[in-house]
Amino acid sequence: MKQSIFTIRENTALNTRYSRLVLAGDTSAITRPGQFADVSLPGFFLRRPFSVCDWNEETMTLVYETVGRGTASLKELPAGSGLDVLTGLGNGFNLSRAGDEPLLIGGGSGVSPLLGLCRRLLNAGTRPHVILGFNTRDEVILAEDFLAMGVSPTITTADGSFGIRGFVTDAMDIPHSFFYTCGPEVMMRAIAEKSAAHGQLSFDTRMGCGFGACMGCTKATVNGPKRVCKDGPVFEKEEILWAD
Protein backbone atom coordinates (compact mmCIF):
# COMPACT_ATOMS: atom_id res chain seq x y z
CA MET A 1 0.00 0.00 0.00
CA LYS A 2 1.13 3.49 -0.79
CA GLN A 3 -0.40 6.87 -0.08
CA SER A 4 0.31 9.55 -2.64
CA ILE A 5 -1.18 12.45 -4.55
CA PHE A 6 -2.38 11.75 -8.07
CA THR A 7 -3.33 14.38 -10.63
CA ILE A 8 -6.49 13.98 -12.69
CA ARG A 9 -5.46 13.75 -16.34
CA GLU A 10 -8.88 12.83 -17.63
CA ASN A 11 -12.32 12.56 -16.03
CA THR A 12 -14.89 11.88 -18.71
CA ALA A 13 -18.36 10.41 -18.80
CA LEU A 14 -18.51 7.18 -20.83
CA ASN A 15 -22.32 7.34 -20.67
CA THR A 16 -24.91 8.52 -18.15
CA ARG A 17 -23.87 5.84 -15.66
CA TYR A 18 -20.11 5.32 -15.89
CA SER A 19 -17.09 7.60 -16.10
CA ARG A 20 -13.41 7.10 -16.81
CA LEU A 21 -10.84 8.66 -14.49
CA VAL A 22 -7.21 8.70 -15.59
CA LEU A 23 -4.84 9.61 -12.77
CA ALA A 24 -1.18 10.46 -13.14
CA GLY A 25 1.14 9.60 -10.27
CA ASP A 26 3.14 6.92 -8.54
CA THR A 27 1.67 3.55 -9.55
CA SER A 28 4.55 1.48 -8.17
CA ALA A 29 2.46 -0.09 -5.40
CA ILE A 30 0.10 -1.76 -7.88
CA THR A 31 1.25 -5.33 -8.37
CA ARG A 32 -1.76 -7.22 -9.73
CA PRO A 33 -4.91 -6.62 -11.76
CA GLY A 34 -7.97 -6.71 -9.51
CA GLN A 35 -6.37 -4.59 -6.82
CA PHE A 36 -8.13 -1.37 -5.93
CA ALA A 37 -7.41 2.26 -5.16
CA ASP A 38 -9.00 4.14 -2.24
CA VAL A 39 -9.65 7.74 -3.20
CA SER A 40 -10.12 10.59 -0.74
CA LEU A 41 -12.72 13.02 -2.10
CA PRO A 42 -12.75 16.66 -1.04
CA GLY A 43 -15.58 17.24 1.42
CA PHE A 44 -16.10 13.57 2.31
CA PHE A 45 -14.69 11.72 5.28
CA LEU A 46 -14.40 8.15 4.07
CA ARG A 47 -12.34 7.22 1.04
CA ARG A 48 -14.07 5.61 -1.93
CA PRO A 49 -12.69 2.28 -3.19
CA PHE A 50 -12.50 1.70 -6.98
CA SER A 51 -10.93 -1.26 -8.72
CA VAL A 52 -8.03 -0.39 -10.98
CA CYS A 53 -9.12 -0.80 -14.59
CA ASP A 54 -5.62 -0.57 -16.04
CA TRP A 55 -2.29 1.02 -15.25
CA ASN A 56 1.21 1.69 -16.53
CA GLU A 57 4.32 3.34 -15.02
CA GLU A 58 2.76 6.80 -15.12
CA THR A 59 -0.99 6.51 -14.97
CA MET A 60 -3.81 4.52 -13.47
CA THR A 61 -7.28 4.30 -14.96
CA LEU A 62 -10.39 3.89 -12.83
CA VAL A 63 -13.86 3.38 -14.24
CA TYR A 64 -16.56 4.39 -11.79
CA GLU A 65 -20.30 4.39 -11.55
CA THR A 66 -22.11 7.44 -10.18
CA VAL A 67 -24.07 5.93 -7.30
CA GLY A 68 -24.21 8.55 -4.56
CA ARG A 69 -23.07 11.97 -3.49
CA GLY A 70 -19.40 10.97 -3.32
CA THR A 71 -19.16 9.71 -6.88
CA ALA A 72 -21.40 12.56 -8.08
CA SER A 73 -18.87 15.03 -6.66
CA LEU A 74 -15.98 13.08 -8.18
CA LYS A 75 -17.63 13.48 -11.58
CA GLU A 76 -17.39 17.26 -11.24
CA LEU A 77 -13.61 17.36 -10.57
CA PRO A 78 -11.71 18.88 -13.50
CA ALA A 79 -8.46 17.67 -15.04
CA GLY A 80 -5.49 19.00 -13.11
CA SER A 81 -7.09 18.43 -9.68
CA GLY A 82 -5.03 16.54 -7.12
CA LEU A 83 -6.43 13.51 -5.31
CA ASP A 84 -5.07 11.74 -2.23
CA VAL A 85 -5.11 8.04 -3.15
CA LEU A 86 -4.08 4.80 -1.46
CA THR A 87 -2.84 2.36 -4.09
CA GLY A 88 -1.87 -1.28 -4.17
CA LEU A 89 -4.79 -2.37 -1.97
CA GLY A 90 -6.24 -5.86 -1.94
CA ASN A 91 -4.94 -9.17 -3.25
CA GLY A 92 -5.92 -8.92 -6.92
CA PHE A 93 -6.34 -11.75 -9.42
CA ASN A 94 -3.82 -14.58 -9.53
CA LEU A 95 -2.68 -14.92 -13.15
CA SER A 96 -0.95 -18.22 -12.54
CA ARG A 97 -4.35 -19.90 -12.14
CA ALA A 98 -5.47 -19.02 -15.69
CA GLY A 99 -4.55 -22.20 -17.58
CA ASP A 100 -4.68 -22.26 -21.39
CA GLU A 101 -8.15 -20.85 -21.94
CA PRO A 102 -9.31 -18.53 -19.17
CA LEU A 103 -12.74 -16.96 -19.33
CA LEU A 104 -13.19 -13.37 -18.12
CA ILE A 105 -16.76 -12.36 -17.27
CA GLY A 106 -17.71 -8.88 -16.15
CA GLY A 107 -21.02 -7.25 -15.36
CA GLY A 108 -21.65 -3.50 -15.26
CA SER A 109 -18.85 -1.61 -13.54
CA GLY A 110 -17.33 -5.03 -12.77
CA VAL A 111 -15.91 -5.17 -16.30
CA SER A 112 -13.34 -2.57 -15.23
CA PRO A 113 -10.64 -4.71 -13.55
CA LEU A 114 -10.94 -7.36 -16.27
CA LEU A 115 -9.37 -4.99 -18.79
CA GLY A 116 -6.10 -4.81 -16.85
CA LEU A 117 -6.31 -8.55 -16.24
CA CYS A 118 -6.81 -9.21 -19.96
CA ARG A 119 -3.79 -7.08 -20.87
CA ARG A 120 -1.53 -8.94 -18.45
CA LEU A 121 -2.79 -12.35 -19.56
CA LEU A 122 -2.01 -11.38 -23.17
CA ASN A 123 1.44 -10.17 -22.09
CA ALA A 124 1.97 -13.56 -20.49
CA GLY A 125 1.02 -15.28 -23.74
CA THR A 126 -2.47 -16.38 -22.73
CA ARG A 127 -5.47 -15.43 -24.85
CA PRO A 128 -8.65 -15.18 -22.77
CA HIS A 129 -12.29 -15.30 -23.78
CA VAL A 130 -14.14 -12.21 -22.58
CA ILE A 131 -17.85 -11.78 -21.87
CA LEU A 132 -19.20 -8.41 -20.80
CA GLY A 133 -22.79 -8.01 -19.55
CA PHE A 134 -24.87 -4.85 -19.27
CA ASN A 135 -28.48 -3.84 -18.82
CA THR A 136 -28.79 -2.01 -22.10
CA ARG A 137 -26.88 -0.70 -25.11
CA ASP A 138 -26.33 2.77 -23.62
CA GLU A 139 -24.47 1.29 -20.64
CA VAL A 140 -21.93 -0.75 -22.62
CA ILE A 141 -18.39 0.28 -21.63
CA LEU A 142 -14.79 -0.70 -22.46
CA ALA A 143 -15.72 -2.91 -25.45
CA GLU A 144 -13.43 -0.81 -27.71
CA ASP A 145 -10.61 -1.07 -25.19
CA PHE A 146 -10.70 -4.86 -25.36
CA LEU A 147 -10.88 -4.67 -29.17
CA ALA A 148 -7.84 -2.39 -29.17
CA MET A 149 -5.93 -5.21 -27.48
CA GLY A 150 -7.08 -7.60 -30.17
CA VAL A 151 -9.66 -9.35 -28.00
CA SER A 152 -13.22 -9.38 -29.26
CA PRO A 153 -15.54 -9.48 -26.26
CA THR A 154 -18.93 -11.13 -26.33
CA ILE A 155 -21.48 -8.56 -25.19
CA THR A 156 -24.79 -9.36 -23.57
CA THR A 157 -27.56 -6.91 -22.70
CA ALA A 158 -30.52 -7.79 -20.52
CA ASP A 159 -32.93 -5.98 -22.85
CA GLY A 160 -31.38 -7.28 -26.04
CA SER A 161 -30.57 -3.80 -27.36
CA PHE A 162 -26.98 -4.84 -28.13
CA GLY A 163 -25.20 -8.16 -28.59
CA ILE A 164 -26.77 -11.28 -27.15
CA ARG A 165 -30.09 -10.79 -25.36
CA GLY A 166 -29.94 -12.03 -21.80
CA PHE A 167 -27.33 -12.48 -19.11
CA VAL A 168 -23.64 -13.34 -19.27
CA THR A 169 -24.53 -16.90 -18.29
CA ASP A 170 -26.42 -17.19 -21.61
CA ALA A 171 -23.10 -16.66 -23.40
CA MET A 172 -20.71 -18.72 -21.32
CA ASP A 173 -20.93 -22.09 -23.05
CA ILE A 174 -17.29 -21.73 -24.04
CA PRO A 175 -14.74 -24.35 -23.00
CA HIS A 176 -12.58 -22.73 -20.34
CA SER A 177 -9.75 -23.73 -18.04
CA PHE A 178 -10.53 -21.16 -15.33
CA PHE A 179 -12.81 -18.16 -14.88
CA TYR A 180 -12.29 -14.68 -13.47
CA THR A 181 -15.33 -12.58 -12.71
CA CYS A 182 -16.35 -9.25 -11.25
CA GLY A 183 -19.82 -7.79 -11.07
CA PRO A 184 -23.11 -8.08 -9.19
CA GLU A 185 -23.14 -10.95 -6.70
CA VAL A 186 -26.21 -12.58 -8.29
CA MET A 187 -24.30 -12.68 -11.57
CA MET A 188 -21.12 -14.07 -10.02
CA ARG A 189 -23.10 -16.71 -8.18
CA ALA A 190 -24.83 -17.83 -11.38
CA ILE A 191 -21.43 -18.07 -13.09
CA ALA A 192 -19.89 -20.03 -10.23
CA GLU A 193 -22.81 -22.47 -10.29
CA LYS A 194 -22.79 -22.88 -14.07
CA SER A 195 -19.05 -23.28 -14.58
CA ALA A 196 -17.43 -26.63 -13.81
CA ALA A 197 -14.05 -24.91 -13.66
CA HIS A 198 -12.36 -23.27 -10.72
CA GLY A 199 -12.47 -19.52 -10.65
CA GLN A 200 -11.78 -16.27 -8.86
CA LEU A 201 -14.49 -13.74 -8.02
CA SER A 202 -13.94 -10.10 -7.10
CA PHE A 203 -16.39 -8.57 -4.62
CA ASP A 204 -17.53 -4.98 -4.31
CA THR A 205 -18.62 -3.80 -0.89
CA ARG A 206 -18.93 -0.74 1.30
CA MET A 207 -15.61 -0.26 3.08
CA GLY A 208 -14.32 1.81 5.96
CA CYS A 209 -10.56 2.08 5.75
CA GLY A 210 -9.76 -0.16 2.74
CA PHE A 211 -6.57 -1.56 4.27
CA GLY A 212 -7.67 -4.10 6.86
CA ALA A 213 -7.95 -2.10 10.07
CA CYS A 214 -11.63 -1.45 10.75
CA MET A 215 -13.45 -4.75 10.07
CA GLY A 216 -16.09 -2.78 8.19
CA CYS A 217 -16.22 -5.03 5.11
CA THR A 218 -16.09 -8.50 6.63
CA LYS A 219 -17.43 -11.40 4.58
CA ALA A 220 -18.20 -14.88 5.87
CA THR A 221 -16.29 -17.58 3.96
CA VAL A 222 -15.73 -21.30 4.40
CA ASN A 223 -12.40 -20.33 5.95
CA GLY A 224 -13.98 -17.98 8.49
CA PRO A 225 -14.50 -14.22 8.41
CA LYS A 226 -12.41 -12.45 5.76
CA ARG A 227 -11.83 -8.77 5.10
CA VAL A 228 -12.87 -7.97 1.53
CA CYS A 229 -10.36 -5.08 1.47
CA LYS A 230 -7.30 -6.96 2.71
CA ASP A 231 -7.92 -10.70 2.31
CA GLY A 232 -9.89 -9.97 -0.91
CA PRO A 233 -11.46 -8.45 -2.89
CA VAL A 234 -10.70 -11.56 -4.97
CA PHE A 235 -11.84 -14.88 -3.51
CA GLU A 236 -11.67 -18.43 -4.78
CA LYS A 237 -14.96 -19.96 -5.92
CA GLU A 238 -14.61 -22.69 -3.31
CA GLU A 239 -14.25 -20.17 -0.46
CA ILE A 240 -17.52 -18.38 -1.04
CA LEU A 241 -20.48 -18.85 1.28
CA TRP A 242 -23.45 -17.61 -0.73
CA ALA A 243 -26.28 -16.04 1.26
CA ASP A 244 -29.55 -17.99 1.27
Add this chain to the structure above:
Amino acid sequence: MGRLSVSLCGIELDNPVIPASGTFGYGYEFAELYDINCLGTFSFKGTTREPRFGNPTPRIAEANAGMLNAVGLQNPGVDTVIAGELPKLKEVFHKPVIANVSGFSIDEYREVSEKLDKEPQVGWLEVNISCPNVHGGGMSFGTDPKAAAEVVSAVKAVTMKPVIVKLSPNVTDIVAIARACEAAGADAISLINTVMAMRIDLKTRRPVLANITGGLSGPAVFPLALRMVWQVSQAVKIPVVGLGGVSSAEDVIEMMLAGASAVQVGAANLKNPYACREIIDALPAVMDRYGIENIKDIIGGAHG
Protein backbone atom coordinates in the same frame (compact mmCIF):
# COMPACT_ATOMS: atom_id res chain seq x y z
CA MET B 1 11.82 12.25 29.53
CA GLY B 2 11.11 14.22 26.39
CA ARG B 3 8.81 17.19 26.20
CA LEU B 4 6.04 15.01 24.75
CA SER B 5 6.12 12.41 27.50
CA VAL B 6 3.16 11.80 29.78
CA SER B 7 2.35 9.23 32.43
CA LEU B 8 -0.70 7.01 32.36
CA CYS B 9 -1.38 5.16 35.61
CA GLY B 10 2.32 5.02 36.44
CA ILE B 11 3.50 3.90 32.99
CA GLU B 12 5.49 6.47 31.03
CA LEU B 13 4.43 7.15 27.44
CA ASP B 14 6.87 8.78 25.01
CA ASN B 15 3.95 10.90 23.84
CA PRO B 16 0.21 11.12 24.55
CA VAL B 17 -0.95 9.78 21.16
CA ILE B 18 -2.74 6.43 21.29
CA PRO B 19 -4.62 4.81 18.38
CA ALA B 20 -8.09 3.88 19.63
CA SER B 21 -9.42 0.35 19.82
CA GLY B 22 -11.11 -0.88 16.66
CA THR B 23 -9.26 1.50 14.37
CA PHE B 24 -5.81 -0.08 14.54
CA GLY B 25 -6.41 -3.84 14.57
CA TYR B 26 -3.42 -5.45 16.28
CA GLY B 27 -1.03 -2.96 14.73
CA TYR B 28 0.46 -4.89 11.83
CA GLU B 29 -1.44 -3.28 8.95
CA PHE B 30 0.05 0.02 10.14
CA ALA B 31 3.46 -1.48 10.88
CA GLU B 32 3.71 -2.21 7.13
CA LEU B 33 3.56 1.57 6.60
CA TYR B 34 5.63 3.04 9.41
CA ASP B 35 7.42 2.09 12.62
CA ILE B 36 4.53 2.09 15.06
CA ASN B 37 6.94 2.29 17.99
CA CYS B 38 6.66 6.06 17.56
CA LEU B 39 3.24 5.79 19.25
CA GLY B 40 2.69 6.38 22.95
CA THR B 41 0.94 3.02 22.92
CA PHE B 42 -2.18 1.67 21.20
CA SER B 43 -5.40 -0.03 22.21
CA PHE B 44 -5.98 -3.21 20.27
CA LYS B 45 -9.28 -4.50 18.92
CA GLY B 46 -11.98 -5.20 21.52
CA THR B 47 -11.71 -8.75 22.82
CA THR B 48 -14.52 -11.03 23.95
CA ARG B 49 -14.51 -14.54 25.44
CA GLU B 50 -15.76 -16.27 22.29
CA PRO B 51 -14.96 -15.50 18.66
CA ARG B 52 -17.48 -13.02 17.25
CA PHE B 53 -18.32 -12.50 13.58
CA GLY B 54 -19.92 -9.16 14.39
CA ASN B 55 -22.88 -7.57 12.65
CA PRO B 56 -24.06 -8.13 9.08
CA THR B 57 -22.84 -5.68 6.42
CA PRO B 58 -23.12 -2.83 5.52
CA ARG B 59 -21.36 -1.89 8.73
CA ILE B 60 -20.04 1.49 7.61
CA ALA B 61 -21.68 4.74 6.54
CA GLU B 62 -20.49 8.22 5.66
CA ALA B 63 -21.44 11.29 7.69
CA ASN B 64 -20.61 14.98 7.43
CA ALA B 65 -17.13 15.22 8.97
CA GLY B 66 -17.23 11.67 10.19
CA MET B 67 -18.45 8.14 9.80
CA LEU B 68 -20.74 5.56 11.35
CA ASN B 69 -19.72 2.02 12.17
CA ALA B 70 -21.67 -0.96 13.39
CA VAL B 71 -18.93 -3.59 13.33
CA GLY B 72 -20.28 -5.29 16.44
CA LEU B 73 -17.07 -6.37 18.18
CA GLN B 74 -15.78 -8.74 15.53
CA ASN B 75 -12.77 -10.51 17.04
CA PRO B 76 -11.32 -14.02 17.17
CA GLY B 77 -11.94 -14.46 20.91
CA VAL B 78 -9.50 -14.03 23.80
CA ASP B 79 -7.73 -17.40 23.45
CA THR B 80 -6.89 -16.79 19.78
CA VAL B 81 -5.94 -13.19 20.51
CA ILE B 82 -3.42 -14.43 23.08
CA ALA B 83 -2.14 -17.38 21.05
CA GLY B 84 -2.24 -15.85 17.57
CA GLU B 85 -2.37 -12.07 17.60
CA LEU B 86 -0.23 -10.99 20.56
CA PRO B 87 2.90 -12.86 19.40
CA LYS B 88 2.61 -11.08 16.03
CA LEU B 89 1.92 -7.75 17.72
CA LYS B 90 5.04 -8.22 19.82
CA GLU B 91 7.16 -8.42 16.67
CA VAL B 92 6.11 -4.97 15.51
CA PHE B 93 5.45 -3.11 18.78
CA HIS B 94 7.84 -3.17 21.71
CA LYS B 95 6.06 -1.07 24.32
CA PRO B 96 3.26 -1.89 26.76
CA VAL B 97 -0.03 -2.11 24.88
CA ILE B 98 -3.63 -1.48 25.96
CA ALA B 99 -5.85 -4.57 25.88
CA ASN B 100 -9.46 -3.63 25.15
CA VAL B 101 -11.90 -5.94 26.94
CA SER B 102 -15.52 -6.28 25.94
CA GLY B 103 -18.25 -8.52 27.21
CA PHE B 104 -21.88 -9.46 27.54
CA SER B 105 -21.85 -10.43 31.20
CA ILE B 106 -19.88 -9.65 34.35
CA ASP B 107 -18.43 -13.15 34.14
CA GLU B 108 -17.21 -12.57 30.61
CA TYR B 109 -15.48 -9.29 31.50
CA ARG B 110 -13.84 -11.06 34.45
CA GLU B 111 -12.70 -14.08 32.47
CA VAL B 112 -11.30 -12.12 29.52
CA SER B 113 -9.52 -9.71 31.88
CA GLU B 114 -8.05 -12.55 33.90
CA LYS B 115 -6.56 -14.09 30.75
CA LEU B 116 -5.20 -10.83 29.35
CA ASP B 117 -3.77 -9.92 32.77
CA LYS B 118 -1.25 -12.73 32.35
CA GLU B 119 0.19 -11.26 29.15
CA PRO B 120 3.44 -9.39 29.86
CA GLN B 121 3.03 -6.94 27.01
CA VAL B 122 -0.37 -5.80 28.22
CA GLY B 123 0.25 -2.63 30.21
CA TRP B 124 -3.35 -1.63 30.84
CA LEU B 125 -6.78 -3.17 30.50
CA GLU B 126 -9.30 -0.90 28.84
CA VAL B 127 -12.75 -2.13 29.80
CA ASN B 128 -15.25 -1.25 27.10
CA ILE B 129 -18.65 -0.77 28.70
CA SER B 130 -19.77 1.43 25.88
CA CYS B 131 -20.13 -0.42 22.58
CA PRO B 132 -23.37 0.86 21.02
CA ASN B 133 -23.47 -1.85 18.36
CA VAL B 134 -24.16 -5.02 20.29
CA HIS B 135 -27.32 -6.03 22.07
CA GLY B 136 -27.58 -7.30 25.61
CA GLY B 137 -24.04 -6.28 26.53
CA GLY B 138 -21.51 -3.56 26.01
CA MET B 139 -23.27 -0.26 26.37
CA SER B 140 -25.94 -1.60 28.71
CA PHE B 141 -23.22 -1.77 31.39
CA GLY B 142 -22.05 1.71 30.59
CA THR B 143 -25.38 3.50 30.89
CA ASP B 144 -26.08 2.61 34.52
CA PRO B 145 -23.69 3.66 37.32
CA LYS B 146 -24.39 0.53 39.39
CA ALA B 147 -23.81 -1.89 36.51
CA ALA B 148 -20.68 -0.01 35.48
CA ALA B 149 -19.31 -0.28 39.00
CA GLU B 150 -20.01 -4.01 39.09
CA VAL B 151 -17.97 -4.57 35.93
CA VAL B 152 -15.09 -2.50 37.30
CA SER B 153 -15.09 -4.34 40.64
CA ALA B 154 -15.11 -7.71 38.90
CA VAL B 155 -12.19 -6.78 36.65
CA LYS B 156 -10.17 -5.16 39.43
CA ALA B 157 -10.47 -8.38 41.42
CA VAL B 158 -8.57 -10.35 38.77
CA THR B 159 -5.85 -7.97 37.64
CA MET B 160 -2.98 -5.98 39.08
CA LYS B 161 -2.69 -3.97 35.86
CA PRO B 162 -4.23 -0.51 35.67
CA VAL B 163 -7.85 -0.61 34.57
CA ILE B 164 -9.10 2.09 32.21
CA VAL B 165 -12.88 2.20 31.82
CA LYS B 166 -14.14 3.34 28.42
CA LEU B 167 -17.38 5.26 28.72
CA SER B 168 -20.29 5.86 26.41
CA PRO B 169 -21.52 9.35 25.57
CA ASN B 170 -25.01 7.91 25.12
CA VAL B 171 -26.07 8.73 28.68
CA THR B 172 -27.84 11.55 30.46
CA ASP B 173 -25.16 11.99 33.13
CA ILE B 174 -21.67 10.83 32.21
CA VAL B 175 -20.24 12.30 35.41
CA ALA B 176 -22.33 9.93 37.54
CA ILE B 177 -21.04 6.92 35.57
CA ALA B 178 -17.44 8.13 35.81
CA ARG B 179 -17.73 8.68 39.56
CA ALA B 180 -19.20 5.20 40.03
CA CYS B 181 -16.28 3.67 38.12
CA GLU B 182 -13.78 5.64 40.17
CA ALA B 183 -15.43 4.55 43.41
CA ALA B 184 -15.30 0.92 42.23
CA GLY B 185 -11.53 1.17 41.76
CA ALA B 186 -11.00 2.25 38.16
CA ASP B 187 -7.50 3.60 37.56
CA ALA B 188 -8.47 5.80 34.62
CA ILE B 189 -11.41 6.73 32.42
CA SER B 190 -11.35 6.90 28.63
CA LEU B 191 -14.08 8.72 26.78
CA ILE B 192 -15.91 8.94 24.49
CA ASN B 193 -16.91 5.82 22.62
CA THR B 194 -19.01 6.52 19.53
CA VAL B 195 -22.29 8.40 19.53
CA MET B 196 -25.32 6.31 18.59
CA ALA B 197 -26.53 7.47 15.19
CA MET B 198 -28.07 6.38 11.90
CA ARG B 199 -28.38 7.17 8.18
CA ILE B 200 -31.14 6.40 5.68
CA ASP B 201 -30.57 5.67 1.99
CA LEU B 202 -32.84 7.98 -0.03
CA LYS B 203 -33.06 5.53 -2.93
CA THR B 204 -34.04 2.45 -0.92
CA ARG B 205 -35.72 4.44 1.89
CA ARG B 206 -34.12 2.02 4.33
CA PRO B 207 -31.38 2.47 6.96
CA VAL B 208 -27.91 2.32 5.40
CA LEU B 209 -26.52 0.09 8.13
CA ALA B 210 -27.71 -3.50 8.40
CA ASN B 211 -27.71 -2.99 12.18
CA ILE B 212 -29.95 0.08 11.60
CA THR B 213 -27.97 2.16 14.12
CA GLY B 214 -24.23 2.64 14.42
CA GLY B 215 -21.69 4.73 16.26
CA LEU B 216 -20.74 8.17 14.94
CA SER B 217 -17.07 9.11 15.15
CA GLY B 218 -14.71 11.53 13.47
CA PRO B 219 -14.33 15.32 13.64
CA ALA B 220 -18.12 15.73 13.95
CA VAL B 221 -18.02 14.48 17.55
CA PHE B 222 -14.89 16.31 18.73
CA PRO B 223 -16.63 19.23 20.51
CA LEU B 224 -19.02 16.80 22.21
CA ALA B 225 -16.14 14.62 23.37
CA LEU B 226 -14.20 17.66 24.53
CA ARG B 227 -17.14 18.83 26.65
CA MET B 228 -17.44 15.41 28.30
CA VAL B 229 -13.69 15.21 28.98
CA TRP B 230 -13.96 18.66 30.55
CA GLN B 231 -16.86 17.58 32.80
CA VAL B 232 -15.47 14.20 33.82
CA SER B 233 -11.91 15.37 34.46
CA GLN B 234 -13.26 17.93 36.93
CA ALA B 235 -15.36 15.33 38.70
CA VAL B 236 -12.82 12.52 39.21
CA LYS B 237 -9.26 12.35 40.54
CA ILE B 238 -8.13 9.51 38.26
CA PRO B 239 -6.66 10.33 34.83
CA VAL B 240 -8.89 10.79 31.83
CA VAL B 241 -7.93 9.62 28.35
CA GLY B 242 -9.70 11.85 25.83
CA LEU B 243 -10.95 10.59 22.48
CA GLY B 244 -13.57 11.44 19.92
CA GLY B 245 -12.74 13.02 16.58
CA VAL B 246 -9.12 13.87 17.36
CA SER B 247 -7.40 14.44 14.01
CA SER B 248 -4.55 16.91 14.53
CA ALA B 249 -1.86 18.01 16.95
CA GLU B 250 -4.05 21.01 17.79
CA ASP B 251 -6.89 18.66 18.73
CA VAL B 252 -4.52 16.75 21.04
CA ILE B 253 -3.57 19.95 22.83
CA GLU B 254 -7.20 21.07 23.07
CA MET B 255 -8.19 17.69 24.56
CA MET B 256 -5.37 17.91 27.10
CA LEU B 257 -6.30 21.47 28.04
CA ALA B 258 -9.81 20.12 28.69
CA GLY B 259 -8.33 17.63 31.15
CA ALA B 260 -7.07 14.62 29.22
CA SER B 261 -3.80 13.02 30.41
CA ALA B 262 -3.45 11.24 27.09
CA VAL B 263 -5.40 11.21 23.85
CA GLN B 264 -6.70 8.46 21.60
CA VAL B 265 -7.08 8.82 17.85
CA GLY B 266 -9.75 6.71 16.18
CA ALA B 267 -11.54 7.43 12.91
CA ALA B 268 -8.64 9.56 11.64
CA ASN B 269 -6.57 6.35 11.28
CA LEU B 270 -9.15 4.95 8.87
CA LYS B 271 -9.12 8.01 6.63
CA ASN B 272 -5.37 8.52 6.79
CA PRO B 273 -3.31 5.51 7.89
CA TYR B 274 -0.42 7.84 8.77
CA ALA B 275 -2.60 10.09 10.97
CA CYS B 276 -1.00 9.20 14.32
CA ARG B 277 2.55 9.53 13.08
CA GLU B 278 1.72 12.87 11.45
CA ILE B 279 0.12 14.13 14.68
CA ILE B 280 3.16 13.08 16.74
CA ASP B 281 5.54 14.68 14.23
CA ALA B 282 3.51 17.91 14.27
CA LEU B 283 3.23 18.23 18.05
CA PRO B 284 6.58 19.94 18.85
CA ALA B 285 6.03 22.77 16.36
CA VAL B 286 2.42 23.27 17.48
CA MET B 287 3.57 23.30 21.11
CA ASP B 288 6.17 25.93 20.21
CA ARG B 289 3.50 28.04 18.56
CA TYR B 290 1.40 28.04 21.74
CA GLY B 291 4.27 28.42 24.14
CA ILE B 292 4.10 24.92 25.60
CA GLU B 293 7.40 23.58 26.89
CA ASN B 294 6.27 20.18 28.19
CA ILE B 295 2.96 18.74 27.10
CA LYS B 296 2.20 17.25 30.50
CA ASP B 297 2.07 20.77 31.95
CA ILE B 298 -1.10 21.63 30.04
CA ILE B 299 -3.29 18.77 31.31
CA GLY B 300 -6.49 20.39 32.54
CA GLY B 301 -4.99 23.80 31.85
CA ALA B 302 -8.28 25.23 30.64
CA HIS B 303 -9.89 24.68 34.03
CA GLY B 304 -8.06 27.74 35.32
